[in-house]
Amino acid sequence: MLLISSRSSIRLGRALGGYRRHLCRAMSADTSSDSNVAANFSKYEYPNRTEAPIITATTADKVVSLETSGSSITPSNKIYDPSDPFDERGQLPLGEREKIRDKQTSDFGSIKLSSLPITESVPDFIPPNVASTELSAPETVITKLDNGIRVVSQETYGQMCTVGVLTNVGSRHEPTSGIVHMLETMAFGSTKKYDGLQIAEMLQDWGGTRFVSHSREQTLHCIDILRPNVRDGMQLLSEVVLNPLITEVPQDFMEALAVLEFQAQEQLPELVLGEALQVAAYGSDQQLGKIHFGTQETIPLLTPDSVQNFYDNSIRSNPEGMVIAGAGIGHKELVELAKDYFGAMKQSGSPATVPSAYRGGSHFIGNSTQSSIFSPTMPEEDFCRVALAFPVGGWHSDSMVTACVLQTLLGGGSSFSAGGPGKGMYSRMYQQVLNRYGWMETAEAFTTFADEGGLFGVSASTPAPNRVKDLVTVLADQLARLAFQQVDDIELSRARNMLKCNVLTQLESRLILFEDMGRQVLTYGKREDAATTCKKIDAVTADDIQALALQMLKGNAPTIAATGSHLDQIPSHEEIARWFQ
Template identity: 35%
Template sequence: MVLSKFLMCLLYIVTGLPLCCRFGAAACRQYSSSSGYPNVSLSSPLPGIPKPVFASVDGQEKHETRITTLENGLRVASQNKFGQFCTVGILVNSGSRHEAKYPSGIAHFLEKLAFSSTSQYGSKDEILLSLEKHGGICDCQTSRDTTMYAVSAEVKGLDTVVSLLSDAVLQPRLLDEELEMTRMTVRFELEDLNMRPDPEPLLTEMIHAAAYRGNTVGLPRFCPVQNVDKIDRKLLHTYLRSYYCPERMVLAGVGIEHEQLVECARKYLLNVKPVWGVGTPDKVDRSVAQYTGGIIKMEKDMSDVSLGPTPIPELTHIMIGLESCSFLEDDFIPFAVLNMMMGGGGSFSAGGPGKGMFTRLYLNVLNRHHWMYNATSYHHSYEDSGLLCIHASADPRQVREMVEIITREFIQMAGTAGEMELERAKTQLKSMLMMNLESRPVIFEDVGRQVLATGKRKLPHELCQLISKYIKGISYRISPISQLTSRPHSPAKMVVCLACTGSSGRTSDVSWRRLCGYVQQGLTYSMTAPLTLVCRGVVCQWALELQSCVCCIEFSMVTLMLFFICGE
């Protein structure tokens, strides 16, 4: 193609004649503007097309969150948003933390049973067909403290959406075949969780169990295998009768008028009697999270789990954490800034500027120690407690150094933070907040969770003002150890989670006794104060044999708790 064009140009230069003279008018017709196609300007709207409606942007919040409480205690919260679609859902103050009086796993079952057959719809297919008429989708998600039923659809289908939500939450049939299918789904999900090469979900589950031993947020979020066959319709109705009551619910909507949502709520949620009957508030578990720490052992063999012919690399995953604060306290914003300042990630992760290459875990850990595979900071916050932790991964032979490095990062939190890194962390936090709140489902969840927990909502610009408020003198506010040791009711405690995964199920030639010794040495060498070893007397023969390796290490007002997940 290029050669033919070159020869034609050369012929034109030699002969001096235009191409149309040598090859005729047809030769240049396809390149001329005299064809039969209309000449449409790209700078003016196309004819016959409706004029588009654009949203105006001035940097200010256009719509404030409006809240109405109905006669039965149900709160209705909404925020209008530009667009033809809306997201509406019901949030319930229930989750795995409320299962102390029940077999663990009820919230997990309810998540999988959501949007099944109801009094109006014979099956989930009928629900999906009714939503398809309005371009809608539905979903249910549970966490440790909240259950959320959500639907996204066109605004003109709001009446159908609220009617469906009311039916799905208050009128589920819970048929035997649906329960049996849910049991199969739960078993598959548990098997998939244990076979994942990435141990982060499992470590998150286990560090909560270690930090809050047997209470509230320490209860398992996933249904234990031994409880799958114990959960039936009668047990679910007993749980729903206590927790699925109007005063523990919020109907939230984004992208709709508040009056329309309140009208639909009065129509479908005000005088509706649930299938399980009316509950009594005195049966609700109102326990407060008790941060305890502890030791747990799990044997795991990854020798037959691989995504391909290459076996899973033998790595030691450690998660070190300490108690932070609840999202209701004033220190929640400083802890969020601290978590952003620590940042971190993997030794290799795709992406460009803005992903946190100047955070402490990147600068001090990943960039300085080539053998570190991962170092990431996490912050879990609840209404009565919180957990700040760092997840790190490395070769089993580097356990002692890894523990020492991560523990030193925790201790350096109590030091002075540079003004530049604080400004960078605040800017990243505000940027992440505003970016996430561009999505309608995220706005819905933010509105629903804030109203459910506090009865009101802080707008994004208010949160940004709170973040900017601590620009000066924040160093002493983001010191978790100094903050927690100043609490009179309990000392600060660290939780250490250790997980080893590999193709052989063992950590190569490093024995578990030596591995635990490395953890202890890493913790010891990273502290500047004298240590006093105290054996915990754990009811686990494996822990009793280790004695000085698996122990509670106390120094000053800080207590370090060890929690292990070991390979077979």
Template identity: 35%
Template sequence: MLRSVTARIARRVAVPTTTIPANRRSFSSPVPTRDPAELDRITTLSNGLRVATEAIPGHFAAVGVYIDAGSRYETERLCGCSHLVDRLAFKSTSSRSSDNMLEALESLGGSVSCASSRESIMYQSAVFNKDVATMAGLLAETIRDPLITDLEVSQQLETAAYEIQEIWVKPQLILPEVLHSAAYMGNTLGNPLVCPEDRLDKINKSLIDEYRRLFFRPDRMVFALAGVEHDTAVKLAEKLFGDMKPSPAPSSTTPPGILSKIPFVNHPPGDTIDVKKPAHFTGGVITLPHSSLPTHLPLFTQMYVAFEGLPIGDPDVYALATLQTLLGGGGSFSAGGPGKGMYSRLYTNVLNQYQWIESAVAFSHAYSDSGIFGIAASCHPSAASALPNVILKELAYTFQRSGIYSLSKDEVQRAKNQLKSSLLMNLESKMVVLEDLGRQVQTQGRNVTAVEMGREIDKLTVEDVRRVAERVLTGKVRNMGAGTGKAAIVVQADNDQVASMGDLQQRVKAHGLGRY
């Protein structure tokens, strides 16, 4: 019922992610111009909780609560708590046992999940329309009134220990985590999403309770509903969350829009946590050996190369998403073959040209104030020394202004069409619509419609995509955290293979990438 850490990470890295949230309306029919506030349908309660709705017709509705918490806000003391809070969802409360909670959820016949990310803890569900109030009540109960017994914490710590071992033997799951550590060394988005193994014996009920008191506040929550009328949703939110107390007011000396200081619970007076500290992209290189745990999977040399990308609210996010689609990629098993139509650059220029490369895929992660953009690749260990050059050339080609590798109008148009198609296909799931609604309101304060996004994508030119490629890949991004402009690189291989790659930062610089 609840997604494991393995499952939720796999969902994020199994296919290239896009920096644009999924949309909700078809591009095929014109939509009259309306006030953005009317489109968003957002109401803020007196305690700061935001209620966001999308009244989509149908037999099912989706309900979720999105909390502004997650691993980026964790201090050294709280490290790993987001992972455990996720796992402790839908257990016992003051009014029902864990078994009774499970029975109540199963009786509704829908789906329910809880997942933690770097910037959010998400409680989500889908049920028949008639059961919306009941399911919302169960969400409110597990969020506001969990018992979190010592036994429950102990059981979830055991589960987490198993998950950690499982993740470390699968490069596609653990290397994106290591990449974030290289990109944001020692700060915010570089904090581990998965609880570190050495933290398992330090997390207990009192620490979980402290984490919840710090972050589970109404002004840090979005109550989102897809398929429910707005007025009905507001009344439901007032009933379930209206009596919650908001966070203490920020310090009068706190710069607006940068830091929001919240006092710790049970700590000395004046002890605070900066819950809005900007993400500082440091860049750096991390090399690690293959896992020593037994596995049936073949051992390839793995390499991730990334640069600071764009936050979700940046106007160039549409061009960057188009660039990611244009690069595309995947595994060698699907490369080539008649009729497959795989025209992305990483297929045509890399996977179809170099038999020793096992996979190559462009990826993008977008956050509220920063992002990561790059390519993940793997190859036969004997060819490790040649892999960096192939990948770095493909990145440099994207902003080349002349020659056979410069961007063409046809491939940019193909990528734009593919991006719009992918966005709209995602909207066939109300759970996707729900998460899009909740996360956009949480990060941007409003929900951007598919019509708006489609217009922005349609306006893009070859020069726009080329300009954004140069902006990101040459370290010209200037986000709030004032990143260094250097590349973040992760390599998993034996020592001799790592040595054969040479100085990776110098190789990045030699290709005209990054800012050095």
């Protein structure tokens, strides 16, 4: 075998004609036949399939010929140009084809690479990094520009940087539901200067990636970009944030939504449950109770003018409600860029925030009515998802950290999940709920915060219709016992440690660092460093938790939200409220 393949010289190649490559390779190839392999159908190998597969396999040695369309007409008996290698049918004879392939192989084989192998020692021409001792621990720096924009940044000693723009404008401020959701969906599309294609190409040329995240209270645009290209990136950001082109609103939005939905299929039920929760807690007539997403009913009401008006009167005219943040960039550089590209903005209006009061109530979105919230193509769900919540303080509340510790203490997640110790397998929702009740699919605690208030709650899902009432009882029990029974020291200390570790781990990421700086400055006007946050977490006591639980449960109507199937099995709001009296 070896003999033949090592002798596959040109001469041998010629002798074997067009098939030599195959013959040579066939020698070293394993022999396996092009046969119908028995359908060894394993449920582990092909799960979720009921049909037996038809399996076939081929190896290269079975290939007989690559060039089959050889012709008997040689170039020499052609009428016009004897040197033309093509035959009368415009095809190359086998011999010519073979010549071309041989020539390609030898031509390409002689190219010398300028790329070098990766050796165990460092190549001479690579200079050392700056000594680590010269890299001081980075700090957050904040500057306020003349027009009111706040600029915040921190160094990361990386070669990428994340810069972006946040505003204190969100869907709570919009006159027609869906505007902010639309702006989010269409962001980095066309602007007055560039079209969407140009923007995508520019980002690629600069090594940039874009992220957009608009919420009830804030908008966020950012790009992660190679450091030397940050000026270009900032220029693009100003164009995207200040001058988006708003045309053909409902149509474009619908199309973009279809795409979005395709991406977010898995998270959709969670998103819908979150919306139902806001409606149930605040009522759709208040700012926090409005649906954040554009719906089948509201999207057609949007017009380019109404969107443009909202944009002009809230985002473009509101430098005081804007923060420019950067992670992995020098502060001076960012301030200069912010002045150059956002310095011309003038304060002339700001969005009106009307505080929403907590009411409590229930709001269910069944499979049949889901179309009214997001789209008609939302997949039907077999699960019943329920969230039960009570009011807590908002971003500015003293008990916000307590609520976060409590959320970690209850913890939870999905009954089937990957990952080792550290994912919270000893949290209450795992130990007391998921590990105990096999019919539970997911169970976890959650918090949502806004300026004037927040919600603390637990949610769960089950595919079993006859367990829906049990599910609600279990959730209620988890909340109720917090008021009557102090959490024990071990689980409290575990929750504190896990929360601190999660916060610090998140902040290792440049993108999260950017977002954290931006949101903190927008919300508080300053940035609390991680050490201070950790101290606050450490200060939370069992008394604090019990006090928070009593405060939220006492005298407040519960908020109940549900989505999916079997919603008729959920106890009435009055009944659930009675459990907490």
